[in-house]
Amino acid sequence: MEPGNNTRVSEFLLLGFSEDPELQPLIFGLFLSMYLVTVLGNLLIILATISDSHLHTPMYFFLSNLSFVDICFTSTTIPKMLVNIQAQSKAITYTGCITQMYFFLVFVELDNFLLAVMAYDRFVAICHPLHYTTIMNPRLCGLLVLACWILSVLHALLQSLMVLRLSFCRDIEIPHFFCELNQVVQLACFDNLLNDIVMNFSLVLLATCPLAGILYSYSKIVSSIRAISSAQGKYKAFSTCASHLSVVSLFYCTGLGVYLSSAVSHSSRSSATASVMYTVVTPMLNPFIYSLKNKDVKRALLRLLGGKV
Template structure:
C-alpha cells in the first residue's frame, strides 16, 4: 500500500471505550462527574493556598501548581470526549488531534516533574531542616517551576513534530478516548522506527530520571526519619510525605503500566482503561489525598468558606 500524504488527512476517529449506544449515557455521566469534581477540587486547593498566608510556603506553592496542571490535563482530554458522545460523533480533526496530543504531553510531563520537585522539597525539609528556608527560597522555587515548563513544552513539541512527519493511509480509527501518541503512531503507513526510538528514549529521560530522583529523595528521607529518636518526631516527619507518596504511587504505577504493557502487548482496550487511571483518576484524587490528611489545607478551606465546613 502506498503511503498517503498526511496533508490529505482531515480527521481521525476516536473509538472511545465502547460503541454500545446504551452505555454512552453512563460513560457521559461518569466522566462529566469526574471532570467537575477534578476541576472543583483542584480549584479549591489553589484558592485555599492563595487565600491563607500560612500556606505561602514552597510545599503548597508546588501543590497549587500541581493542581493547576491537573485541571489543564483533564480539560485537554475530557471535554472533547464528552462533546463526541453528546453529538454522537467520533471525529477529531487532524490538527485537533495533534494539538490535543501536544498539550496532553505538556501537562503529563508537568505532573511528572512537579512530583519530582515536591519530593526534593520534602527531602530538603526533612534532611536539612535548618537550611530549608535558605535553600528553598522563592527564586529557586520559581526557577524549578520554570524549568519544569520548559522541559515539558520542548518534549511535547518534539513528540508532535515527530508525528507530523508521518504519513497516514485510510485506516484512521484510534482505539482510545483521546489522541494517545502510541495509538496514533501505530496508524501510520510510513516508517515509524525513528518515532519509536525517540518515544522510548524520551520515556527514559523524561520519566525514569525524575522517578529515580524521587526514589533517591525518599531513600534519604527514610534514613533521616530512622535517625530521629522520638516516635512522635518520626510520625510528624513521615506524615508530611504520606499524601505525596500516595499520589506518586498511583501516577507512576499506572503510567508506567500503560507504556510498558504497550511494549509487551498491543491490547488497545487495556491500554485505554489503564490510561484513565493516570490521566483522569489521579488528578481527581489529588485534592482529596492532600486535603483529607492535611490539617493546614482543611483549616484554609474552612476559613475560605467562613467556617462552614
C-alpha cells in the same frame, strides 16, 4: 505503498471505550462527574493556598502548581470526549488531534517533573531543616517550576514535530478516547522507526530521571526519620511527606499499570480503559489525598468555605 495513499488526512476517529449506544449516556455521566469533581477539587486547593497566608510556603506553592496542571491535564481530553458523545460523533480534526496530543504531553510531563520537585522540597525540609528557608527561597522555587515548564514544552514540541512529518493512510481510527502519541504513530503509512526510537528514548529518559530523583530523596528522608529518637518526632516528620508519597505512588503505579496491561493484553481498548486511571482518576483523587491527610489544607479549606476552624 501506493502514492495515492501517502496523503495527509483531514480528521481521525476516536473510537473511545464502547460503540454500544446504550452505554454512551452512562459513560457521559460518569466522565462528566469525574471531570467536575477534578476541576472543583483542584480549584479549591489553589484558592485555599492563595487565600491562607499560612500556606505561602514552597510546599504549597508546588501543590498549587500541581493542582493547576491537573485541571489542564484532564481538560485536554475529557471535554472533547464528552462533546463527541453528545454529538454522536467520533471525529477529531487533524489539527485538533495534534494540538490535543501536544498539550497532553506538556501536562503529563509537568505532573511528572513537579512530583520530583516536591520530593526534593520534602528532602530539604526533613534532611536539612535549619537551612530549608535559605535553600528553598522564592527565586529557586520559581526557577524549578520554570524549568519544569520548559522541559515539558520542549519535549511535547519535539514529539509533535515528529508526528507532523508522518503521512497517514485510510486507517484513521484511533482505539482510544484521545489522541495518544503511540496510537497516532502506529497509524502512519510508512516506516515509523525513527518516531518509535525518539518516543521510547524520551519516555525512558523523562520517566526514569524524575523517578530516580524521587527514590533518592525518599531514601534520604527515610534515613533521616530513622535517626530521630522520639516516636512523636518520627511521626511528625513522616506526616509532612505522607500526602506527597501517596500521590507519587498513585501516579507512577497507575502509569506503570497502563503500560504493563497494554504490553500483556496487546489490546488497544484495554489500554484505553487502563489509561483512565492516570489521566482521570489520579488528578481527581489528588485534592482528596492532600486535604484528608493535611491539617493545614483542611483548615484553609474550612476557612475558605466559611466554616469554623
